[in-house]
Amino acid sequence: MSDAKPTAGAGRAPMMPMEEALERLLSQVTVLGRTESVSTPLARGRVLAADLVSPLDVPPYDNSAMDGYAMRAADVAAHAAARGGEGAVLPVSQRVPAGSVPKPLEPGTAARIFTGATVPEGADAVLMQEQCEAIADPAGSGLGQVRINGPLTPGLHIRRRGEDLRVGQPVLTAGTRLNAASLGLAATAGAAALTVAARPRVALFSTGDELVLPGEPLGPGQIYNSNRTTLHALLLAMGCEVRDLGIVPDSLDATRAALRDAARDADLILSSGGVSVGEEDHLKPALEHEGRLDLWQIAIKPGKPLAFGEVTTGGGRTWFIGLPGNPVSSFVTFLLFVRPVLLRMQGASQLAPRGLQLAAEFTWTKADKRREFLRAKLSDAGGLQLFGNQSSGVMSSAAWADGLIDLPPGSTVQPGQLLRFLPFHDLF
Template identity: 65%
Template sequence: MTTTPPKTSSSAGAPGRGALLSLDEAIERLLSTVQPLPPASHERVSTFEALGRILAEDVRSLLDVPPADNTSMDGYAMRAADVPAEGTRLPVSQRVPAGVVGQPLQPGTAARVFTGAQIPLGADAVVMQEQCSAEASEGGEGLGAVRINTVPESGQWIRRRGEDVQHGSVVLHAGTRLTPAALGLAASVGAANLQVARRPRVALFSTGDELVMPGEPLKPGAIYNSNRYTLCALLQSLGCEVTDLGIVPDRLDATRAALRDAAHGHDLILTSGGVSVGEEDHIKPAVMAEGRLDTWQMAIKPGKPLAFGSVRRSGEDAGDSAAGHSGAWFMGLPGNPVSSFVTFLLLVRPVLLRLQGATDTAPRTYTLRADFDWPRADKRREFLRVRLNAAGGLDLFPNQSSGVLTSAVWADGLLDNPGGQTIRAGDAVRFIPIAA
């Protein structure tokens, strides 16, 4: 870390009393505070193993793509001037499959070519085989002849050298998140390995004496810890190295000890639950004691509370933590399952991408049609769980409670609804895919 974390106060940097912080302002504060991991931590990996990683340096092409003029069709290569009329007959002088370099084309002849094959020197057009009639040679020897049933134009069905990529050009820029298509492009220009940002190291734990793990007896008043599984999977989907610290008891000393342990060897500490102001919510005082903290009340639904700060490592003093150069960032999410899920997508995801130096941290959004009514507008910006339907519109999950995790499983994405906005069937709305 290279910038100063938020001030040591639960209200530091927050809006005026009673006001709520907008989502856009919260994201801006996070991204202006959290800086990318240092270049010294970058690593070179096989292109085969780079899916989902963030490029740390530009990828330049080592060659022209395609490396030579080639045919985009099975057919016959010829000089267009040798076919003045339909029905022109040309002897076939050579056969050129992909991967073979043919001989210069003799005037007045055609070359049998196959998709991807290099165009023989001298040819300037390809006629697809469906527009040609092959004729066998007399006596069964030789390659025979071909009758051209259409008059070709110079350049047709030829992919020119460097048409896709030119030698030395940048095909992928630093900060790009590597998709399957991007890996294919890198391979097509000869990049066997890629310089990428180190995977963020994230420590994850939950707080709450009411939490138990699946497989354990469910005593009265207890609930299974679903957030542990959801958040761990979300972190892994973004390429993070996750250390699962389990469930921390609802005690201040235990929470402080967990934070100290988590600060070592991690870039981010992520928790769920314990970020409100109840007597059993110890995250806030624990982080303030071990580092710095800002708690925000955001104008979004679900996911109103968010805690953000940093935890210093042992051996650092308060001045070291204030400099923000060697501690671990801290983000505390609400405990309700859907609130935790949504705030991760909206706020933690961009932070993790920022740590890796991604140039685009915002989710992809689409304008789609709502196929439902939402007559009860909320003052806060709402993120409704919706699903794409066969008609190209969006359906709404009937129960939008922040505790109903089935809504997130059922949904394809979130409908980003501005505060105070009702929705009628047929309205254009903003859709954020969950998998973005």
């Protein structure tokens, strides 16, 4: 998983700003265009591929927002006036539970009603039961009477037909990444299934003879392959189908064979490690044989080296992204570059994360010429705390953190300074 820096030279190109690198990626990757129908409860995290339009008004009828009594406000005012300003007393003419069809409200009466029940025709207000007093009939029969003990105005506690959705109104637009609330809205409109973008097919592998799978014994000079697990989990969180090709040996022939194998049925090939220009980094010559490759030096920390290209053997084209091998570098560059590419492939309308402006609770004096992404946690007071070791090899910093601080080049930080924070819960 070498991240060795290329030898500096007079003709070496300057580091590329992150925005430029991302623009180059997104300008070349296209929407896959494959769609499928998925049961609405199972569509969380998927990208909607077709607008959902409401076939009905929601709610479909005026209904009560409270348990109480439905009545006419004018009747209450008239009865109160007739009683010399004392609280009006109305006979109860019907009982309306949710799911029933009420009769029109008889003039001068009230209807006992429950939350969600249809408001009877003629009623224009509902008074909650806590502001009413039920009075039994003197003869002990019928539905009794109700004393009005609270103020009443037309429209009180009535949810009007269509106040949430109207027939023909767009409910959700294509490109929306579906969450629990949007699925609930779709169900409100009666959608049992949704047309969503098909899952991107991603082939994943790591390079490096020093890598060993967790559970196997470590030999001299070997380390466990954490990137495989991290990237696999991130790909699943992004709604991908993942084919794990494991660890590819450090040889040109093995790397070329892995690329050809991956290109058979993948939309994207993702690797970690081997994206530098050391003697044991074989991705560059392998991609040059099997397609094309650009090696970029991005002006970010961690994660400077990034590779992008395509495998064209077999007549098709499969995109390739190579991430650095250091675990935090791989993790961060996935979030910054692979995540928006996967969203673009699915036709998502929102590719960039939405940052928060939060106050620092630390001091940072080590200004860097690159744009830095620092691992930080939210404090109980709502500020940002910094992990002590920001090395690209310390994965515990990412596991401890709640997100990344997006720190501009050349920046230092003092307590109380507002910083742009990218929460992990919005990134994956």
